[in-house]
Each structure stands twice: as structure tokens, then as C-alpha cells.
Amino acid sequence: MTTNSTTAPDLSWIGDITMAQLERNPYEPYERLRREAPLAYVPVLGSHVATTAEICREIATSPDFEAVITPAGGRTFGHPAIIGVNGDIHADLRSMVEPALQPVEVDRWIDDLVRPIARGYLAKFENDGRAELVSQYCEPVSVRSLGDLLGLQSVESDKLREWFAKLSRSFTNAAMTEDGEFANPEGFVQGDEAKAEIQATVDPLIDKWIAEPADTAISHWLHDGMPPGKTRDREYIYPTIYVYLLGAMQEPGHGMASTLAGLFSEPDQLEQVVDDPALIPRAISEGMRWTSPIWSATARISTKPVTVAGVDLPAGTPVILSYGSANHDTGVYEAPTRYDLHRPPLPHLAFGAGNHACAGIYFANHVMRIALEELFESIPNLERDTSSDVEFWGWGFRGPTSLHVAWEV
Template sequence: MADVIDMAEYGEGFRDDPHPVYAHLRELGPVHRVRLPPPESYDTWLVVGYEEARAALADPRLAKDVAGLDVRPREEEVIGKHLLTADPPQHTRLRSLVTRAFTARRVEALRPRIQAITDELLDAMLPLGRADLVESFSYPLPITVICELLGVPEMDRAAFREMSNEFVAPTSEDGFVRSVDRLAAYLTDLIEDKRGAGPADDLLGALIRTTAEDGDRLSPQELRGMAFLLLIAGHETTVNLITNSVHTLLRHPAQLAEVRADPGLVDAVVEETLRYEGPVENATFRYAAEPLEIGGTAVARGEPVLIGLAAADRDTTRYPAADRFDLHRDTQGHLAFGHGIHFCVGAPLARMEARTALRTLLRRAPGLALDGPPGEWLPGMLIRGTRTLPVRW
């Protein structure tokens, strides 16, 4: 058995800036046995090399469905099956049903509404002269978009934020368990309300009605699982993509000046932020369905594997001078949205929201600057972002 590296020993510095730690681990090898910091505090394999991570993300021997592996995450027990807990052929079936409702046309049709929400938020924020960007802009934009898309009542969004935050960045094991239970109960009620209200022109209503050519449709448990995935992944990642893009750009004045001179570089800002400081630090767990090797390291059947997206995207063998934020870099192949069959179905929506947010913010707040240090970085090793980002203009 390989020596276990206790990630907690790196202290708060690892939470604030994990990249030097990942660089050190890459120097030692592409795959390591680690113990996660609290509240998780259990052992897993961690993949930190780019080529190894890319291969692992597409390796069918690394299962999402843990049936038969003596592993049963509480999330799946309570919430239900969804795209990130299923393998083919079930994953293929679920994704085909979801993509019928989550089409490119539906996403493109959201563009005017995304712009309108962006402008409304800035209309309220800009007269203040200073604000917490997360509270006033980065959070309300994607949560409004995804809740409108799925048909979540506006009155429920504050409570949903609390549940969602505790799920993706748990402050304790008990808090995580409570958040899962509350999310499951909330989504069950929401779906039942949708069924009782009749046809609705929103994504959740479409998922309820969607039927494949062979008559297949999502079960109640699968509906709950898919609603959970789309709501959580549909806003938490985008909140931090917007915040990290602004934060990173404001810490690089030369690049900020370039973007102000050429707003066409906004797309490059978003892509380089995805690589340099993406909102998902590590992919959700996979489990070895059979004994295998990753980067020359033996992984036993049933063992968990954590694939480091942030670590891989700073691998200098793939991206020279990877610790430099460079708007002119070729970012092709970055792993911020994953790779393979589990590539993020919401990537086009996240890109559209981030580009719209950044382009409009920079145009309407030409004096935008940091107004003090950011808040604490989120706990855990899933989501990468700060709780607050004070700015002025």
C-alpha cells in the first residue's frame, strides 16, 4: 500500500492556494494516495497529472455507479440517480432524456434574458459605488437563470442557497447530511407541485413530460436526481466562474488593460480562467470497477479516485508557464468541464452567463477595482471560489 499523504498537514494555506501543493505532488508523480482534509477525512487516490487525469476521466473502468462495490454515498440514497452517479447504459439513457429538454436552441434562447438579468443587477449595484460582487452580482445572476429555467419559485431561492452552499462546501459532516435531506424533501415537493399544476413552460416541466421514442421517461427518483444536479451544478459552478474571472483579471492589471482596450478578449478571459482558476477543483468521485493502473500506480477494485481538474490544468507538460495567467494562451483541452461522457452538459450555458456578465460589468464599470481582500476560500476540495469579493468602481 502506498504511503498516505495527509492533505490536512498543508494547513489553511492549502485551502487558500492549493496550486503549489499540487505542483509539489506532480513533481513526485502523477497519482498519490491522500487523506482528504476535514470534514471528509478519508483516503482516496488523487490524480494530479494532465495526461493521467484526461485518460482517467474517459476510462470506463472508473465507475460512477457504485452498485456492487460496497459503496453507497448518502447523496444517492436520498436524492436519487443522476448523470454523475450513473454509467452506461443508464447514463446514456438519462443523458439522452435530459438533452431533449436541454437543447442548444433552449440555451441560445436564454441569451436576451441573461442580458436583461445582468443589466437589472448592475442597475441596482452600480449606484452604490462599492459592493460584494458575489452577493450583488455573481450569485444572483446564475441562480436566477437556473431557477427560471427549471421553474423554481423566487420565494424559495434564499433557502435553496443555504442548502446548496452546505452541500458543495460542507462545514461539517452533520451539516452535509442535513443539506442532503432538506434538498431531497424540497425537490420532491417541487416536482409534485409541478405535476399537479399541469404543463409548464420550464425545464423541469419539460423533463416531467419528456418521453423517448420507445416510451421511456424519467422515474420520480430520477427526476429528483436530475433536478438536484441541474440546480446545484447549474449555479454553484457559474457563481465561482464569474467571481474567479473578475478576481483574477483585477489581480492582473496589464491583462485588464488589454481587455478594456479590446472587449473581444472577454471570451479568452473566461477560457483562461477556467484553466487557471476554474470553479471545480476536483471532479466528483469515481470508483475502480476492477483492478487497474493509473499513471503506473495500481488501484484496487472499489477504491475511490479523485481526479484533480485544477491540478491537471496547471501541469506544465501540457501548459508551459502554467502558473501564469495568459489571455493569449491556447487553452484548448482544458479539463474544467471534465472530459468524456461526463463532460458538463451545462457548459454552453455557463460560458454564456460568464461572458455576458464579464463583458457587461467591464463596460458599465470602467473603474472596477478590488476594494480589499477577498473573503475566505470555500472549504473542501470540490468547489474553488471565495465567499465574498469586495469591489469598487
């Protein structure tokens, strides 16, 4: 007589995952996680991690979960950051930031805001025959567009880029010890330095906008929806300012850089997009799926005991939603590691899901669209400089560290 038995897979390898490995190339361990343990506790992160599209979407939209900020994110942003609060506070913060980001409002000013910025940066190098697009174009256009929208015209673009880089390193300093402490406390120093500089810069502007409201996002955050003569406390809005100066600053820049890197990997598709700018939005959508800028930076926490994907989670269990992994789920996308402009237009999770989905989806997509329109119009013969590799970095936030290009002048 024979009996059928199954042996639980050996998941001890999950304990060997390191932050260095995740930052360099999270796709390898996450591919294995999707296959063997799509919802699993990852010791180095001190949290359960969701890696498939189905599980990420289920948790993001479930009434049994609410938003929570990761420990490193909470240490970086403080409370109440819009990405990690719920209930009345979340509703108030969304009501504070969303009016300026509604499509009808964005359509009114987006072209006049972004196109001159893009043309200005292009003018600095379009006759040089070569450039490094991340530092010379993608990131500057992204930070300048959002900086001007926030009211930070006086802050140099390089300083805005420095702030989001320091905040990013702090936010993704996620390694935890077995006893739940941060493995690298020094990793928050740069983020603290950036926040001190931000407050020193923004406090005088807030003082001015309290007395003299202006048509800037931060001024509206202070005043909109408040009783006459009252404003929101600056301590209340600063955590969300930090969220914007990190996530909203980096997302369009890294999204367009990843889109370009993807197109360079498929020269025929690059040529099609250059010849037909109407394809740019589709190219961006695939670029955001291919390398999601906000790769694994959001989390939820269970509000009661719940079972997800066969895993029992007690109340109060945090789960990191790895949207970058979900966007490479072979159960949804064929050959997901390949950039493919002509992939069937399936929805992706680069902007999240549920009531904490990114409020700036429309704004970010149009910043990227306008910037790429201007780039391809000015330099239609753009090619990747193959003497330099394209290296990507990041686990929480991810994008090319550099993108060297050349063209005949």
C-alpha cells in the same frame, strides 16, 4: 564496485493532509502530489486521487473506468444522480437534460434569458460606487438564470444561493475515518435541510407539470422521451435536480467571479478586456482554468484490474479526478498559478472529459459571457477594492468567497 539503487520517496506526509487544508488551499498539497505521487491514495478522502492532466484525462476517457459518485456525493444526492451512473440510466438521464442545452437551442433563448437578469442586478448597485460582486452579482445572475430555466421563477435568488451553499457543504463533507465511515456525520444536516425545502417547493410544481406540461426544463425532464400518458417518477429525477441546484447553480457564478479576480490581478489585461468585449470568452476560459469551479468533485471506478501511471488498481477502485489540480499542471501550462489572458489556448479540464463531461458547457459559458459584457459596459472603470483581500474556498467546488470592488460614479 558500486551499484546504483533508488529509494522510494517517503510519502507518509500524504497521511497528514486534512480537509481543512484542502478547503483553504488545495494547491499546495496537490502540487506536491503531482510531483511525487500523481496517482495516490489519500487517507482523509478514503480514495485514490488523480492530480495531473494526463492521468485525469486518461481515466476520464478510459473504457476500464466508469462513473461513480463520491461517498459524500452519494449521501447528498442519492441515486440515480446523473454524475454517478452509467449504462442505460446514464443514457436516459443525458437524453433528458441535453436537448435544452444543445448550442442551437441555447442560442435561441440565452440572450433573452440572461441579459435582463444581469441588467436588473446591475441596476441595484451601479450608482453606489462599490459592491461585493459574488453576493450582489455573480451568484445571483447564475442562480436566477438557471432557476428560471428549470421553472423555479417563484423561488427567490437568495433561497437558491442558500440551497446550493448547503448542498455544497454536504457534498464536500468528504473526510473519512480509517474504517471507512464519515468523520463528520453532522456535516450532512444542512444538505438534508435543503433537500427537504427543495422537495416541498418543487413537488407542487411537478404535480402541476404532470397534468399540464410547460416549457420548463423540469417539465421536459418529466415528459420528454416517455410514452403518451407516462412521465418519469419524481424520485428518479430528484437526484439530478439536486445536481443542478448545486453544480450547475454555482459553476457560472464562481467561474465569472474567478475570472474577475484573475483580471484584477493583471490590470493591463482587465483594461484590454473592457476595451474589447470580444476578448471576454478568452478571459473566461483562462479564469476557468486558473480556478476551476468544479475543482475536485467527480470520480471514476475501475471495472477491472488496471495499471495507471505505474500504480496497480484492483477492480472496484475509486479515483477522484482533481481537475483543478490538472489545470495547474506545469507539464502542460507555463506558470499555471498566474492568470494570463494571452496564454496559448490549450484545452483545460474545468468542464471534465469523457462521456461524463459537463452537459452545460455551452450554457454556462454564455451565462458568464453575457453577465461580464453587461458588467463591463455598465461599469467600465471597475477596480478591486484593495482594502479587502480576495479569499478563495473549497476543494470539491472552489471560488472566491467575496470580491469587493469600487468605481467612480
